[in-house]
Amino acid sequence: MNYAPENSESAAAAVSAIRQMIETGKLPADGRLPTERELAAELGCGRRTVRRVLDTLEAEGLIWRKQGKGTFAGQPPDPTGALAAEIAPDADPLVVMEARVCIEPALAELCALRATGEDVQRLRKLAQRASHPMDADTAELWDGALHRAIARIAGNRVMLTAFALLDEVRMGADWQEQRHRARTPETMALYETQHRKIVDAIERRDGAAAFDAMRAHLEALSDNLRTSIRTLDE
Amino acid sequence: MNYAPENSESAAAAVSAIRQMIETGKLPADGRLPTERELAAELGCGRRTVRRVLDTLEAEGLIWRKQGKGTFAGQPPDPTGALAAEIAPDADPLVVMEARVCIEPALAELCALRATGEDVQRLRKLAQRASHPMDADTAELWDGALHRAIARIAGNRVMLTAFALLDEVRMGADWQEQRHRARTPETMALYETQHRKIVDAIERRDGAAAFDAMRAHLEALSDNLRTSIRTLDE
Known part of the structure; x- marks a missing residue:
């Protein structure tokens, strides 16, 4: 794992890449994003950056996380x-x-x-x-x-x-x-x-x-x- | 609209094309398929063929239709x-x-x-x-x-x-x-x-x-x- 500090430039690039991934619909039908590890490899940045970026996108309401299941595009379902x-x-x-x-x-x-x-x-x-x-x-x-x-x-x-x-x-x-x-x-x-x-x-x-x-x-x-x-x- | 009889070859090609569309995840995050009209244009076949193909895929459980909302990949949600x-x-x-x-x-x-x-x-x-x-x-x-x-x-x-x-x-x-x-x-x-x-x-x-x-x-x-x-x- 990469504990070196990462610059905000790579975070901004990662935000834009993940955003694009969501908006162009290049995700499986259930909307699940690749894992943090896969995203880090794909985007060429550290996992810490990926996690920070996902936090931001979650706060924006673009993605949501389900314990033990992964990260998904869109809003969490409201079963009720x-x-x-x-x-x-x-x-x-x-x-x-x-x-x-x-x-x-x-x-x-x-x-x-x-x-x-x-x-x-x-x-x-x-x-x-x-x-x-x-x-x-x-x-x-x-x-x-x-x-x-x-x-x-x-x-x-x-x-x-x-x-x-x-x-x-x-x-x-x-x-x-x-x-x-x-x-x-x-x-x-x-x-x-x-x-x-x-x-x-x-x-x-x-x-x-x-x-x-x-x-x-x-x-x-x-x-x-x-x-x-x-x-x-x- | 094209009321001419369509041959089963174009239906088979349409099945395979739509199947691929679903399996490669080239759909928006909610899994919605293009409309019948869009599919007909994209696949170069008639809407009747598209409809027959969708019937087949629905029977197979690959897609489901929601009244007034469209056709979606996967199983219909089970809210209960x-x-x-x-x-x-x-x-x-x-x-x-x-x-x-x-x-x-x-x-x-x-x-x-x-x-x-x-x-x-x-x-x-x-x-x-x-x-x-x-x-x-x-x-x-x-x-x-x-x-x-x-x-x-x-x-x-x-x-x-x-x-x-x-x-x-x-x-x-x-x-x-x-x-x-x-x-x-x-x-x-x-x-x-x-x-x-x-x-x-x-x-x-x-x-x-x-x-x-x-x-x-x-x-x-x-x-x-x-x-x-x-x-x-x-």
Whole structure:
């Protein structure tokens, strides 16, 4: 290995050579770059230079590295995003809401078993912010953050991924307007009470009560959504 | 466009040219092939020939087509598999079992609301086969088929994807041995009764009972798994 200091000229040449390699598509179909050793040989520079150059290109978002697999052109794949994109065309607001009713009560139950005191304080703050929003967008933002925090605190990676999938389908879809229509001062007051009940149950470490409170909340959301869709159809 | 019949010689030449294009990696990083029109021009043959050649290469699994996006080298991506592979390293049998307890009771509930008479007959057959297996592998096969059928009949695409994700993590993992150890004649008899209770509740269209029966079943599986892991540790 070459430990001699390398000049920035060879680094600049290497950047341009690798950039060209990517842009002209002279890579295998999976986009994998040659190994550091191969690049060093090909470009006639040291491996340290190659590594520095790859760091730069990675920071630029031109390449990404996968532990134990190599370096690839383009952006790292986002498997949750890819899967969400695949199922999104089949999902409408009611399908997603039904899926939330399936998943989130169980997440609230696990959350009640695992939340630390600090977690409960954070949930409480999120619930408060969701209930004093400036506008519908902001309400949605804090509401989403509260539900996501509960899913995260539940502490099951597989379930968190399932939740993230659902959240991504929901957020990617163009249903904002329908959701906003479903918000009235009355429903907002109801959701505030329901959020408080969920956090209270989590604070008491009462899994069954957290499950029930979350389910009641999502069923209320679901009913209001259904009403607002019906109104829209008329 | 050229509607004249084209001879098979030009098709063979086109196959070989496109094959070479794929194998030498002369494609952009995303593996996208030129359009049919571009290929026809490049290879000096008609678009009909190009289309026939692409059909052949697709059947061989060398390329795949994505509606509205184009033709790509390699296999179509499997987003569920990719996501399962990403989370599998963080999942152990107890994490996956906990996720099943979160998801499957709600799926059984939806299934009870949506199953047709034919669906119920199918579930009943699967439950019977799972209870008279030749060996542990076969039991697992029929058991898996029963749980998957319930998830499918539940009829919510987002939930089915979440279930498939979980199923794939579970099946991909090397836990067979642990699961087999957790099977004894006593637990097998218990699972048979529990499966029957689940299908009975679904047949009665009793969502709440289906939820409870599935939850009791998964909690028994979960307890037995925990015991077998403890025994292994001793």
